[in-house]
Amino acid sequence: MHVVIIAGGSGSRLWPISQKAHPKPFLRLDGATSLLQQTYQRGQFACGEDGMESVTTVTHRELFFRTEDEYQALAPQQPLHYLLEPCGRNTAPAICAAALELKQRYGEDAMLLVLPADHRISDESAFAEAVKHAAVAAADDQLVTFGITPTRAETGFGYIEVREAFHPAESPIQPALGFTEKPDPTTAEHYLASGRHFWNSGMFCFTAATLLAELAQHAPALLEHTQAALGAARYSEGEKHSVAQLDPEHFATLANDSIDCALMEHSSKLAVVPCDIGWSDIGSWQAMADLTPADAQGNRVQGDVEMEDTQDCYIHSHHALTATLGVQDLVIVDTPGALLVAHRDRSQDVKQLAERLASHDSQYQWHQGKVHRPWGTYTVLEEGHRFKIKRIEVKPGASLSLQMHHHRSEHWVVVSGTARVTNEDSDFLLRTNESTYIPVGYRHRLENPGLMPLVVIEVQSGDYLGEDDIHRFDDGTGSGLPRFT
Amino acid sequence: MHVVIIAGGSGSRLWPISQKAHPKPFLRLDGATSLLQQTYQRGQFACGEDGMESVTTVTHRELFFRTEDEYQALAPQQPLHYLLEPCGRNTAPAICAAALELKQRYGEDAMLLVLPADHRISDESAFAEAVKHAAVAAADDQLVTFGITPTRAETGFGYIEVREAFHPAESPIQPALGFTEKPDPTTAEHYLASGRHFWNSGMFCFTAATLLAELAQHAPALLEHTQAALGAARYSEGEKHSVAQLDPEHFATLANDSIDCALMEHSSKLAVVPCDIGWSDIGSWQAMADLTPADAQGNRVQGDVEMEDTQDCYIHSHHALTATLGVQDLVIVDTPGALLVAHRDRSQDVKQLAERLASHDSQYQWHQGKVHRPWGTYTVLEEGHRFKIKRIEVKPGASLSLQMHHHRSEHWVVVSGTARVTNEDSDFLLRTNESTYIPVGYRHRLENPGLMPLVVIEVQSGDYLGEDDIHRFDDGTGSGLPRFT
Incomplete structure (x- = not known):
């Protein structure tokens, strides 16, 4: 079979x-x-x-x-x-x-x-x-x-x-x-x-x-x-x-x-x-709610929730504290990127709503949260004026491609594990709690030579911080194509 | 008078x-x-x-x-x-x-x-x-x-x-x-x-x-x-x-x-x-709502909101996208730290709810968001296992106290302005896009010698990252007491 x-x-x-x-x-x-x-x-x-x-x-x-x-x-x-x-x-x-x-x-x-x-x-x-x-x-x-x-x-x-x-x-x-x-x-x-x-x-x-x-x-x-x-x-x-x-x-x-x-x-x-x-088929918020037991007021709750005079609500609070007051028959779903407040009878209509929203900004949809790459993952923690902060996790033995940026410097702080760093002409180990910085235009590579996952906080600094400011010197590892190593 | x-x-x-x-x-x-x-x-x-x-x-x-x-x-x-x-x-x-x-x-x-x-x-x-x-x-x-x-x-x-x-x-x-x-x-x-x-x-x-x-x-x-x-x-x-x-x-x-x-x-x-x-007196969400004009469905909206079949709601969405579906007579207030969903007739009862919540964790209440100090401000952007990330803004001419930490190293990336850094025995300028790191136990000081605000991303790395791991070598600047310089 x-x-x-x-x-x-x-x-x-x-x-x-x-x-x-x-x-x-x-x-x-x-x-x-x-x-x-x-x-x-x-x-x-x-x-x-x-x-x-x-x-x-x-x-x-x-x-x-x-x-x-x-x-x-x-x-x-x-x-x-x-x-x-x-x-x-x-x-x-x-x-x-x-x-x-x-x-x-x-x-x-x-x-x-x-x-x-x-x-x-x-x-x-x-x-x-x-x-x-x-x-x-x-x-x-x-x-x-x-x-x-x-x-x-x-x-x-x-x-x-x-x-x-x-x-x-x-x-x-x-x-x-x-x-x-x-x-x-x-x-x-x-x-x-x-x-x-x-x-x-x-x-x-x-x-x-x-x-x-x-x-x-x-x-x-x-x-x-x-x-x-x-x-x-x-x-x-x-x-x-x-x-x-x-x-x-x-x-x-x-x-x-x-x-x-x-x-x-x-x-x-x-x-x-x-x-x-x-x-x-867990095909709606109503079906999802059915998987959580109800309390005496008919509320089904996940996460950090404070309720007062609240009946027959399904509340999924996985971002911050949710407080409700004097409401009933609602589906409330709070996530870091979006909040849904719907009447419970309308859970079948969420699909159309979501599709309309997705059509507004289709590119954004793919690049939030943790992004998976063959060498591990990265997560954008924060973006602001002239800086972007990522948490990069590199699998044991894995390596990012040798690369260079024209418009940004990068600063790597190892918070867990050990990194091998190539920075233009030097090649060195960076241990937990240590940091280094890669000036604009320097060829660099990040590797995890160890047996434990490597966690690096990367602070990008510069006028232009788009993902497309990247010049790769070797093929494969960072290109988004499948590999079986 | x-x-x-x-x-x-x-x-x-x-x-x-x-x-x-x-x-x-x-x-x-x-x-x-x-x-x-x-x-x-x-x-x-x-x-x-x-x-x-x-x-x-x-x-x-x-x-x-x-x-x-x-x-x-x-x-x-x-x-x-x-x-x-x-x-x-x-x-x-x-x-x-x-x-x-x-x-x-x-x-x-x-x-x-x-x-x-x-x-x-x-x-x-x-x-x-x-x-x-x-x-x-x-x-x-x-x-x-x-x-x-x-x-x-x-x-x-x-x-x-x-x-x-x-x-x-x-x-x-x-x-x-x-x-x-x-x-x-x-x-x-x-x-x-x-x-x-x-x-x-x-x-x-x-x-x-x-x-x-x-x-x-x-x-x-x-x-x-x-x-x-x-x-x-x-x-x-x-x-x-x-x-x-x-x-x-x-x-x-x-x-x-x-x-x-x-x-x-x-x-x-x-x-x-x-x-x-x-x-x-803007003494309730109802009073707040009255300051925003209503649309044809009676909705009063601020921020990024998508509504379907929604009537007579006040929606204050200053954190992420808020979508509503088939609801009415609600006050919805979404912020990075908390979400309120209340019936509009209950806006006078928010006070009791908030006071009950504040009693749960009174310390937390003071230390979220931007914290003001005589030398400028800091904002905790992210906290995770073994790291904490802050954005530090130092006013022109201002200086933090000379200090030392027993359990964490600090990594400073200048994303705007110029910093003067004291790091144990060395004293140097750090320009935009440059970074340095302060090992555990080193005496250090951050100053803004320039005429423009200095913006630094600080990554703290270590096992213990509490604000109380600080030893100050001089008085005043960072102590929380008023100064008039």
Whole structure:
């Protein structure tokens, strides 16, 4: 089984904690592991010992280093393949590209288990059981979906319909009549009562051959453009790993289509495995609130919050103290970069709001918070008139590129670990609590020769402090291209 | 006329923009001048050319440097006297101390114009006219109050009552029957209709002799304890200026009393000058909102705000982007340190909330944001594991004390201006874009020998970064005591 993790979405329905630069898969709801890591572990668990042959991740190219860091923390044994998108195009191109890539690497019988990277499943054993049934049908040329048994008349999901109500224990898999769009409330009540409708979880199981044949029949343009984008991709191959950067020009011609609309609503090879697995897509602040227990006033609170006469609010305060007074039915989400105050019934509309905001300043979205690079991370702590302050963390053994700036001097203070510094013609060690400065025009390099992480506070000083004032003397390390060292 | 500016209040009703460390008098509502500076200018304007003989400011000792900076920006010609309180004790001790101090300096006939430092008056000419009338009655042994003609049935203010309704144009000053507490809504309606009730603005005019005689009669304990606190005060005398730090032990024995309760409600020497001067005490978020024009949906907005389906909200967003969705009747105030979300009808209750919060962590309240020192200011930009980053601004010609730290090294980057640095045995200039570092245990001093402000980014590095790790080798400059150089 080849696990395909779809991680490219922007998660704008959880704005502002989920943003382009920090999308939903990276959220650590339990503190310890991210939704992305949990997805990886779920795939491994569901496939069983040695059953997961490879993991292919489709994501935005800006998120590559960070995604790689998340997986490496799990010490993965499987080959990792990456398909990097230059821009978001919904699930149809992502899943199509993964099937093409896996067919090429492992043959057309390669069986794919497609998992969105930002869902939560509380009963992993039940899910593993469902995957076993799915694999049987997938081998029999079916597009297998995982249908969640509805627990309420939800209007926010699409549904999968079967011919007759049945008990999952009797029949673990059924042919599906088809996919339906999100229903109105009356229809949703009818669906809930019928026993013939399941929530579409967005997880799938099929062989590359089945998917590509169905796409050729129902979505030939999608298939053709995705083939072109993959054919012109820039590949980096490691010992086991690979990275394909999909061609931006061809990729841009693709329509923004979900796999549901592009294929599932038209195919006649659909099967569904009904599941009762404690699933949530955490698809809104309302869904997020449901994960936090309520107090006696119905408030669900995270972080530093002081409430007076406050009822039925969800407050997520991860920036500063939040105080409320005489309010009710609000969702309040405070982060260092943005604050949301919404009525709790409007949580489905946050997506549109976030997308409108993102369109104002799309560049900004990528460059706030911690930025991941192959040598480690940097975080802009403060910018002011004539100065910019960064915290730079360099991994043990890693090194930034040899570089030079025309308009700024740089000042490095080692607050943890030991640095090796190249500064024009000198080369020396800088220990904890020591500092040095790099005048304008000097060639310099920062390395971590030690076994512990190196933490440096960098103060940039000068008239122009843009990231583009950089001249690199060697290639690779700082260029933003993938490396496998 | 001697102007007395009462600046010690915490302004907790405008929490979180007004806090202990940044109270209301320092707010710059118009961008340019603070409420404190406007109060100074108002006194000068009302007293006329050369009419303001001195300015005495009663404030908390932690706010001294900052208050002095505000006045110096106005290039004042008058003697400035300061009475510094070790803790807040409401207006009665403050006004009593000012009267005692001015009697001692200028004799008992010294006439005082008492102005709270955090009010707004839009018609300064009308106020100056009122002061002229007040001075006449004050010379005639009256305690003169400034009564604001009510424009609504306000329940948040105390009232001053006169015997008969009259037109201010006919009679610019009247004997007052007495002060009344904040009324209930029905009584407030009655007051509004009567024409015999005025809002108590908290501004007064009287001679030192009149006030002290009345206090001796109606509040002898207050007078006695205040005399003791002033008698044991630490004085610093400059050429024209003076600073008295009131004795903490004696001051602590004083009751927390307003001048209204302590004296005005009991005195029979009350007069009132009715005023129509565009007055606001900006005493709540509701009052603050009234100063901002509303849009078509009734929203009043300051800062970076995106609204959808939002009605009748006041949004003050001076930290990050604020987005609202489907909400109404809210006051939302977002600052770097705290967020308030309150129902607009609850703006009077913010005070209690703020006071409860302040009691949690009273030390913290003083040391956030920009800290004023005689040599300039510092601002903590960031604190993290093993490092703290400050922006230090040193005034031209000023110098920090010669000092040494046992547990931290310091790294100075000059981002603007030129510094003279003493570092153990060396003494050198550090120019813009240059940096140096001070190892643990080295004696060091930072000076600005130039004519332009010096801006330094300081990175402290070490295991212990508390402000108390400091050994000073000379006295004065950095000790927190007033100096007049």
